[in-house]
Amino acid sequence: MISGYLITILITILIYAMLAHSLNIITGHAGQISLGHAAFFGIGAYTSAMLYAEAGFPFWISVPLAAVVAGIVGALLGIPCLRVRDDFLAITTMGINFVVEAIFLYIPFFGGAMGIGGINLPKWFGREMTKPEYFFLILVVFALLLLLDRQLGRSWIGLAWASIREDEQAAGAMGVDVVRFKVLAFILGSAIAGLAGGFYAHFLTFIMPQNFGFGQSIVILSMVVFGGIGTRWGPIVGAVILGILPEVSRPIMEYRTLIYGILLLGMMRFQPGGLLGAESILTKAFRRTIYRPSSPE
Amino acid sequence: MTLLDVRALSKEFDGLRALDGVNFTAEGGEILGIIGPNGAGKTTLFNLISGIYPPSGGEINFHGKSILRLKPHQVSRLGIGRTFQIVRPFQNLDVETNVLVAFGHRFYPSLWKSTGPFRQPETLREVQTLIERAGLGPYTKQIAKNLPLGFKKRLEIARALALKPRLLLLDEPSAGLRFEESAQLMELIRQVCNQGIGVLLIEHNMQVVMDLCKRIVVLDHGSKIAEGSPEEIRSNPLVIQAYLGKEA
Numbered sequence: 001m002i003s004g005y006l007i008t009i010l011i012t013i014l015i016y017a018m019l020a021h022s023l024n025i026i027t028g029h030a031g032q033i034s035l036g037h038a039a040f041f042g043i044g045a046y047t048s049a050m051l052y053a054e055a056g057f058p059f060w061i062s063v064p065l066a067a068v069v070a071g072i073v074g075a076l077l078g079i080p081c082l083r084v085r086d087d088f089l090a091i092t093t094m095g096i097n098f099v100v101e102a103i104f105l106y107i108p109f110f111g112g113a114m115g116i117g118g119i120n121l122p123k124w125f126g127r128e129m130t131k132p133e134y135f136f137l138i139l140v141v142f143a144l145l146l147l148l149d150r151q152l153g154r155s156w157i158g159l160a161w162a163s164i165r166e167d168e169q170a171a172g173a174m175g176v177d178v179v180r181f182k183v184l185a186f187i188l189g190s191a192i193a194g195l196a197g198g199f200y201a202h203f204l205t206f207i208m209p210q211n212f213g214f215g216q217s218i219v220i221l222s223m224v225v226f227g228g229i230g231t232r233w234g235p236i237v238g239a240v241i242l243g244i245l246p247e248v249s250r251p252i253m254e255y256r257t258l259i260y261g262i263l264l265l266g267m268m269r270f271q272p273g274g275l276l277g278a279e280s281i282l283t284k285a286f287r288r289t290i291y292r293p294s295s296p297e
Numbered sequence: 298m299t300l301l302d303v304r305a306l307s308k309e310f311d312g313l314r315a316l317d318g319v320n321f322t323a324e325g326g327e328i329l330g331i332i333g334p335n336g337a338g339k340t341t342l343f344n345l346i347s348g349i350y351p352p353s354g355g356e357i358n359f360h361g362k363s364i365l366r367l368k369p370h371q372v373s374r375l376g377i378g379r380t381f382q383i384v385r386p387f388q389n390l391d392v393e394t395n396v397l398v399a400f401g402h403r404f405y406p407s408l409w410k411s412t413g414p415f416r417q418p419e420t421l422r423e424v425q426t427l428i429e430r431a432g433l434g435p436y437t438k439q440i441a442k443n444l445p446l447g448f449k450k451r452l453e454i455a456r457a458l459a460l461k462p463r464l465l466l467l468d469e470p471s472a473g474l475r476f477e478e479s480a481q482l483m484e485l486i487r488q489v490c491n492q493g494i495g496v497l498l499i500e501h502n503m504q505v506v507m508d509l510c511k512r513i514v515v516l517d518h519g520s521k522i523a524e525g526s527p528e529e530i531r532s533n534p535l536v537i538q539a540y541l542g543k544e545a
Contacts (some may be wrong), residue, residue, distance in 0.1 A: 171377075175402025177406075
């Protein structure tokens with residue numbers, strides 16, 4: 001039997017992987033920087049928590065609704081964000097994060113600094129799910145999301161996102177409705193972050209505004225950048241490595257943000273594409289071992 | 298019907314008149330040259346036609362329909378392709394994918410159709426034909442940023458042709474090219490025009506303009522100062538003055 005400690009770490013990492021994946025849709029695929037992704041994580045968590053603990057909805061309804069609400073808010077907040085680009089977009093999304101966190105903190109309706117408790121793991125077959133079962137539930141959902149991501153990557157939507165990421169003005173001149181496809185990326189990325197929030201709330205059983213602050217956004221972004229922005233597996237690898245690091249050593253846990261910051265700087269300087277990026281040492285070594293027998297191009 | 302009809306077109310940027318009451322028409326199968334000194338408003342004209350910014354006044358009709366309030370993606374879907382003065386291929390995508398982006402203009406309007414896969418055999422065949430027409434056949438899988446400038450310019454034309462355009466706006470296609478590169482590009486433009494596509498050509502190289510165009514519009518300080526055949530333009534005193542300045 002897996003220990004409680006191990007399963008806790010596994011679920012946490014899985015949720016981070018889902019978050020990194022969702023941010024990758026906005027920042028990696030569509031090229032829109034976001035420094036406030038934890039806001040949508042929080043909106044999902046709070047939606048699910050309140051529907052479950054206050055309104056009495058079952059897990060199986062509260063969590064999908066968390067995705068829907070986060071997606072809708074993502075669309076609404078995405079629209080003003082679309083008027084700005086690059087560094088201004090970074091600051092706008094950061095501002096959104098602070099506002100959302102402050103709303104959770106200062107509006108009594110959301111439980112204030114005390115947060116919301118009384119959220120439980122879901123029930124099935126007339127009993128509460130065990131943690132390993134919960135882990136596999138999230139894993140299955142995540143696998144489906146990755147399949148969806150693969151389909152999108154091969155679709156005209158994925159191509160439109162790539163063109164926007166490369167050059168917005170040229171994309172518009174090629175018939176790509178830039179605003180529409182950007183909003184689509186914001187909706188999808190926010191909804192998946194909201195879904196992760198729902199899973200997170202039911203796992204923690206107790207949520208507070210601090211779980212969804214700016215620091216959390218940076219952690220998610222670090223995972224995406226570290227693993228390889230825009231690649232399918234990079235953000236997941238990033239989430240696994242940066243998720244395990246604090247667990248293997250206490251000092252890393254204490255200086256977590258410092259170490260993430262240094263890693264981020266180092267990656268930007270030496271491997272801007274991330275661990276699994278097209279130009280990284282790892283990818284090149286991998287290609288060499290795979291393609292060695294074939295003739296050179 | 299007239300392909301493109303521009304009437305009294307004006308654009309002001311914070312009080313600066315970049316374009317001031319410009320009139321002209323363009324037809325299919327014709328290369329219309331647009332010349333003028335730096336800052337005459339040539340690129341502004343292209344940006345107004347392609348919907349990058351709204352005009353301050355005037356009309357633009359394409360096939361008898363106003364395109365005045367349309368966004369760039371709507372203008373391009375109607376069949377107006379363009380290239381940029383400073384080339385803007387999708388730098389990290391290969392040649393084929395660059396052209397595919399424009400090929401998708403028929404799918405993007407429907408979200409449902411947009412979910413379909415873009416690498417279909419028949420699509421790729423059509424795209425390959427366009428790439429070969431632009432003389433980029435051997436470079437299909439090359440990443441755009443690694444191409445020399447002349448090829449990037451051809452890639453932009455191939456991409457614009459994937460829109461199945463009726464009008465092509467070419468912003469200084471020969472700038473920065475060696476003589477042979479430029480000659481090849483001009484041949485491509487001539488072929489495009491022979492298929493009945495209308496071409497608006499901004500060009501600084503007078504030799505190129507005089508060779509390719511039967512009709513030329515001259516802009517200076519945002520206004521049209523002359524229009525006519527290359528011979529008429531060459532001998533027009535206003536044009537000479539605009540380019541060389543007034544005699545002291």
